Amino acid sequence: MVVDFSAVGVxxxxxxxxxxxxxxxxCGTTGFDREQEQALLRAGEEIPMMxxxxxxxxxxxxxxxxxxxxxxxxxxxxxxxxxxxSETKLDAPSGTAKELxxxxxxxxxxxxxxxxxxSVRAGDTPSSHIALLxxxxxxxEISHHAYxxxxxxxxxxxxxxxxxxHGAGLYTMEDVIGL
Amino acid sequence: MVVDFSAVGVxxxxxxxxxxxxxxxxCGTTGFDREQEQALLRAGEEIPMMxxxxxxxxxxxxxxxxxxxxxxxxxxxxxxxxxxxSETKLDAPSGTAKELxxxxxxxxxxxxxxxxxxSVRAGDTPSSHIALLxxxxxxxEISHHAYxxxxxxxxxxxxxxxxxxHGAGLYTMEDVIGL
Amino acid sequence: MVVDFSAVGVxxxxxxxxxxxxxxxxCGTTGFDREQEQALLRAGEEIPMMxxxxxxxxxxxxxxxxxxxxxxxxxxxxxxxxxxxSETKLDAPSGTAKELxxxxxxxxxxxxxxxxxxSVRAGDTPSSHIALLxxxxxxxEISHHAYxxxxxxxxxxxxxxxxxxHGAGLYTMEDVIGL
Amino acid sequence: MVVDFSAVGVxxxxxxxxxxxxxxxxCGTTGFDREQEQALLRAGEEIPMMxxxxxxxxxxxxxxxxxxxxxxxxxxxxxxxxxxxSETKLDAPSGTAKELxxxxxxxxxxxxxxxxxxSVRAGDTPSSHIALLxxxxxxxEISHHAYxxxxxxxxxxxxxxxxxxHGAGLYTMEDVIGL
Numbered sequence: 001m002v003v004d005f006s007a008v009g010v011x012x013x014x015x016x017x018x019x020x021x022x023x024x025x026x027c028g029t030t031g032f033d034r035e036q037e038q039a040l041l042r043a044g045e046e047i048p049m050m051x052x053x054x055x056x057x058x059x060x061x062x063x064x065x066x067x068x069x070x071x072x073x074x075x076x077x078x079x080x081x082x083x084x085x086s087e088t089k090l091d092a093p094s095g096t097a098k099e100l101x102x103x104x105x106x107x108x109x110x111x112x113x114x115x116x117x118x119s120v121r122a123g124d125t126p127s128s129h130i131a132l133l134x135x136x137x138x139x140x141e142i143s144h145h146a147y148x149x150x151x152x153x154x155x156x157x158x159x160x161x162x163x164x165x166h167g168a169g170l171y172t173m174e175d176v177i178g179l
Numbered sequence: 180m181v182v183d184f185s186a187v188g189v190x191x192x193x194x195x196x197x198x199x200x201x202x203x204x205x206c207g208t209t210g211f212d213r214e215q216e217q218a219l220l221r222a223g224e225e226i227p228m229m230x231x232x233x234x235x236x237x238x239x240x241x242x243x244x245x246x247x248x249x250x251x252x253x254x255x256x257x258x259x260x261x262x263x264x265s266e267t268k269l270d271a272p273s274g275t276a277k278e279l280x281x282x283x284x285x286x287x288x289x290x291x292x293x294x295x296x297x298s299v300r301a302g303d304t305p306s307s308h309i310a311l312l313x314x315x316x317x318x319x320e321i322s323h324h325a326y327x328x329x330x331x332x333x334x335x336x337x338x339x340x341x342x343x344x345h346g347a348g349l350y351t352m353e354d355v356i357g358l
Numbered sequence: 359m360v361v362d363f364s365a366v367g368v369x370x371x372x373x374x375x376x377x378x379x380x381x382x383x384x385c386g387t388t389g390f391d392r393e394q395e396q397a398l399l400r401a402g403e404e405i406p407m408m409x410x411x412x413x414x415x416x417x418x419x420x421x422x423x424x425x426x427x428x429x430x431x432x433x434x435x436x437x438x439x440x441x442x443x444s445e446t447k448l449d450a451p452s453g454t455a456k457e458l459x460x461x462x463x464x465x466x467x468x469x470x471x472x473x474x475x476x477s478v479r480a481g482d483t484p485s486s487h488i489a490l491l492x493x494x495x496x497x498x499e500i501s502h503h504a505y506x507x508x509x510x511x512x513x514x515x516x517x518x519x520x521x522x523x524h525g526a527g528l529y530t531m532e533d534v535i536g537l
Numbered sequence: 538m539v540v541d542f543s544a545v546g547v548x549x550x551x552x553x554x555x556x557x558x559x560x561x562x563x564c565g566t567t568g569f570d571r572e573q574e575q576a577l578l579r580a581g582e583e584i585p586m587m588x589x590x591x592x593x594x595x596x597x598x599x600x601x602x603x604x605x606x607x608x609x610x611x612x613x614x615x616x617x618x619x620x621x622x623s624e625t626k627l628d629a630p631s632g633t634a635k636e637l638x639x640x641x642x643x644x645x646x647x648x649x650x651x652x653x654x655x656s657v658r659a660g661d662t663p664s665s666h667i668a669l670l671x672x673x674x675x676x677x678e679i680s681h682h683a684y685x686x687x688x689x690x691x692x693x694x695x696x697x698x699x700x701x702x703h704g705a706g707l708y709t710m711e712d713v714i715g716l
Contacts, residue, residue, distance in 0.1 A: 056317060058252065058255075058256075058318075059317075061248055065247065065248055068244065068358070069244055072356050073237065076237075077480070078480045078481060079480065082440060084490070084492075087436050087492065116478070116479075120476065121436070121438070122435070122436045122437065122438045122490050122497070123495075123496070124494050126684055132442070132478060135236070135237050135330065137327050137329040138237045138238075138324060138326065138330040139323070139324045139326075139483060140237050140322070141320070141321070141322040141323075142244070143319070144317065144320075150316040151316040179251050257624050257658070257659045257660060258659065261657065266615050295657070297655035297657065299653070299655065300615070301614070301671025302673060302676055303673050303674060311621070312660075313657075313658075313659025315661050317660070318659070318662060327506065416614075419606055420677055422609075426605070427599075427602055430716050431594070431598060434594060435595075491595075493594070493688070494687065494688065495686075498598065498680070499679070499682070500602070500677075500678070501677070501679075502678075503675060504675045506674050509672070509675040512673060512674070536609065
C-alpha cells in the first residue's frame with residue numbers, strides 16, 4: 001500500500017510502481033490533467049485505488065451533511081459558503097469550498113451561480129469552511145474548523161485501514177466513512 | 180384540519196372534537212402525561228394525526244443531521260450542545276436541546292451523560308442551538324438560529340399541506356421534510 | 359425634539375421647522391448630498407442636533423471596539439469583515455459595514471483596500487456584522503447580531519434622553535454611549 | 538532577562554537568581570501562594586518584572602475590549618462566557634475565562650454570580666473564549682480563538698522587547714499592548 005501526497009510528476013511515477021507490484025494506492029495529490037486523472041482511475045481495475053483531495057474524515061462528513069440539508073430545504077433556503085484560510089494561501093476559493101458547492105448543487109438542483117463563496121484570508125487560520133443555509137426567519141449553519149494538518153493524516157490512515165480490507169477497485173473517503 | 184398550539188387542557192378538549200368530525204389534527208402542545216400522550220397517538224387510527232413539539236422545518240433537519248454526524252464520527256468525536264435563549268426563559272435546557280441530545284445518543288451509541296448541554300440565557304435571543312462535535316485537530320459544528328417565531332408557523336403550514344394529502348395515520352415533521 | 363428617520367426630501371423640510379421652533383433634531387435619514395449634510399451639521403449652532411446613520415447602541419459600541427482592537431494589534435493582524443443580511447437587501451456592502459471599515463482604517467492606519475468586506479445574502483437574516491482580526495496562530499472576532507429592528511428604536515430613544523439634557527450642539531451616538 | 542514559564546518551585550529558585558544578577562524577569566508561571574506572589578511583585582522594586590498568566594497579545598486585547606463593552610452597555614446587557622478547550626484539560630473554567638469574568642465585573646459593576654461560564658470540552662480544541670453580551674433584540678460577541686500555542690510564545694517575545702527598554706518596575710501585558 002502506498003500513500004502519496006506529493007506532486008503530479010511524482011504521483012505519475014508512483015502509479016506504475018504500484019501497478020507493477022500489485023500494491024494499493026491512496027493518492028491525495030491534486031492538479032492532474034484529464035489524461036492523468038483517467039490513468040489513476042483506471043488503476044482501480046487492477047489494484048485497490050483511492051483518489052481523495054481532502055482526507056479529513058470530518059470534512060467529508062460535513063460535505064455530505066451540507067448536501068443533504070440543501071436537498072431537504074430546497075427552495076426554502078439560499079446557500080452561501082464562507083471559507084477562511086491563511087493570508088498566505090494563494091488560491092481562492094479553496095478546493096474544498098468548490099467541492100462543497102458542487103455537492104450542494106448536485107444534491108439540491110441549485111445552480112453553481114446561486115452559491116456565492118466568500119474567501120476570508122486573515123492571519124494564518126489553518127482551515128475553516130462554513131455553509132450558511134439562510135431560510136425565512138431562521139438559519140442553518142454547518143461548519144468545519146481544522147486547527148492543524150493532523151486531521152488529513154488521520155483520515156489517510158483510516159483510508160489505509162479501509163482499503164487494506166478490500167480488493168481491486170475504486171474507493172472514496174465516503175466509502176471509508178460509510179455515510 | 181385543526182392546528183392546535185395551546186395548552187394541555189385545551190388540547191384534550193380539541194382531540195374528541197376532531198375525532199367526532201373526522202378532521203385531522205396537528206398538535207404542537209407539550210406537557211401531556213403518559214395517558215394523554217397515548218390518547219393522542221391512538222387518534223392516528225381514525226384521523227390524520229401529527230404530534231410535533233417543534234415544527235420548525237430547519238430545526239428538524241438540523242436534528243437529523245446531528246444524529247447522522249454523530250453516527251458517522253462515533254468515537255472520533257465528543258459532542259456538546261450550546262443553546263441560547265432569552266434570559267426570561269424559565270426552563271433549561273430547552274426541550275429542543277434535549278431532543279437533539281436524544282437523537283445523538285440514539286444514533287451514535289453515546290450515553291446521555293456524555294453529552295453536556297450548556298444553556299446561555301442572555302438578552303432576548305430568540306432561539307439558537309449549536310451541536311459541537313469535537314474531534315482530534317478539527318471540529319464539526321451544526322447550528323440553528325431562529326430570529327423570531329415565524330419559522331414555527333411556516334413549519335406548521337407545511338405540516339398542514341402534507342397531512343391534507345394523507346389519510347388516517349400518525350405523522351411526524353420528518354415525514355413532512357422527507358429526510 | 360423631533361426624531362426623523364425618513365427620506366432626504368422629508369428631512370430637508372423637517373430641518374427648518376426645528377430651527378424655527380428651536381427644537382432638537384435626531385436625524386437617522388441617510389443619502390444627503392454634501393450641501394444638505396452641511397445644512398444639517400450647521401443646525402448644531404442653534405439647536406441640539408444629532409446625525410446618526412445607525413442608532414443601535416450595540417453597533418456603535420462594536421464599531422468603537424473594532425477600531426480599538428485594530429489600533430492595538432496593528433501589523434499583527436489582517437482585518438476582514440463579513441456582514442449578513444436578507445437576500446432582499448439591494449445594496450452591498452451594508453452602510454454599517456462601510457462605517458466599520460472606515461473606523462478600522464482611521465484607527466489603525468490600514469488602507470481601505472486592505473479590508474475585504476464579504477456580503478452574505480441568505481434567507482432573511484435581520485443584520486449581522488463580524489469583524490475578523492486574523493493574527494498568527496490566533497483570531498479575534500467582534501460580532502454584532504440583530505434579531506429585529508427594535509434595537510434601532512431603543513437607541514433612538516436613548517439618544518432623545520441624552521440630547522434632551524443638552525443645549526445647542528452637534529452630538530453623536532458615541533456621546534450617548536459615553537465610550 | 539529571564540523568561541520563565543515553568544512551575545512554582547522552579548520559579549521560586551529563578552527569582553533570587555534574577556535579583557542577584559539584576560536581570561529582568563518575565564514570569565508566566567501560575568499557582569503561587571500569597572507570599573510567593575508578594576515576593577514576585579516586590580522584585581519590581583529592584584529589577585524589571587512582569588507577571589503575566591497569559592501572554593497572548595490578542596487574549597489581553599480581547600479581555601480589555603470585553604470590559605469596555607460591559608462598562609458601556611451596563612444594564613442593557615447580560616454577559617455569559619463560553620470557553621472551549623481540549624477534552625483532556627482537567628480544570629474548568631479556564632484561568633483565562635476567570636480573568637475575563639473578573640475584568641467584566643470590575644469594569645461594569647456586575648457581580649461574579651451574574652456571569653455564567655460554560656466550559657465546553659470537546660476534541661482537542663486548542664483554546665477558544667467567547668464573551669456573549671446579550672441585549673434586547675441584539676447580541677455583541679467578542680471571541681478569541683487560538684490554533685496552537687505559538688501566540689503565547691510570540692506575546693512573551695513582545696514582552697521581552699518591551700521590558701528590555703525599561704528599568705526596574707512592575708509591568709503587565711497591558712503595558713506591552715499599550716491599550
